[in-house]
């Protein structure tokens with residue numbers, strides 16, 4: 001049920017946040033041994049991966065063969081040790097958007113906190129300086145302008161999940177709504 005686009009549409013609910021790299025912080029909290037706060041420079045020192053993947057928005061556009069570069073979720077999950085009870089993760093963004101995913105889904109090799117797209121830093125409207133990319137899920141899970149990662153026992157649901165969108169959001173199963 002998707003249509004391929006060569007453009008890269010922008011899909012943002014609300015306005016685009018204004019971010020300053022000097023005050024940018026990534027907070028890792030919830031069910032962790034120790035809360036961690038990374039500055040932009042600390043984040044950029046983490047090992048990087050590249051992932052080539054298609055992107056599917058629930059509004060039925062797909063953009064194929066995106067080249068993402070950034071820090072894998074697996075890598076971020078090693079920054080502080082995660083407690084065994086943690087099963088879900090809520091991402092919060094500058095601007096107020098949130099989304100949640102199962103920790104198991106995030107541990108896939110192709111999930112990353114991307115800072116580059118197709119060889120260039122992200123455009124502001126696509127999440128600069130950093131966004132989550134979860135290629136095997138609908139686009140609303142790929143939170144732009146991420147500012148915190150919270151480990152939880154239960155699926156809290158984020159902005160769209162609380163408005164009736166699927167928790168799992170697998171495009172191959174067309175899990176759009178629940």
Ligand SMILES: Nc1nc2c(c(=O)[nH]1)N[C@H]1C(S)=C(S)[C@@H](COP(=O)(O)O)O[C@H]1N2
Nearest residue numbers: 010011012013057093097126139140142144
């Ligand atoms: N912070 C934030 N992240 C977001 C959204 C949003 O409104 N705010 N929209 C989501 C939706 S519905 C989609 S399809 C993708 C679109 O990414 P793009 O705007 O880079 O194409 O971003 C997701 N991440």
Ligand SMILES: [Mo]
Nearest residue numbers: 057058139140
């Ligand atoms: Mo979307």
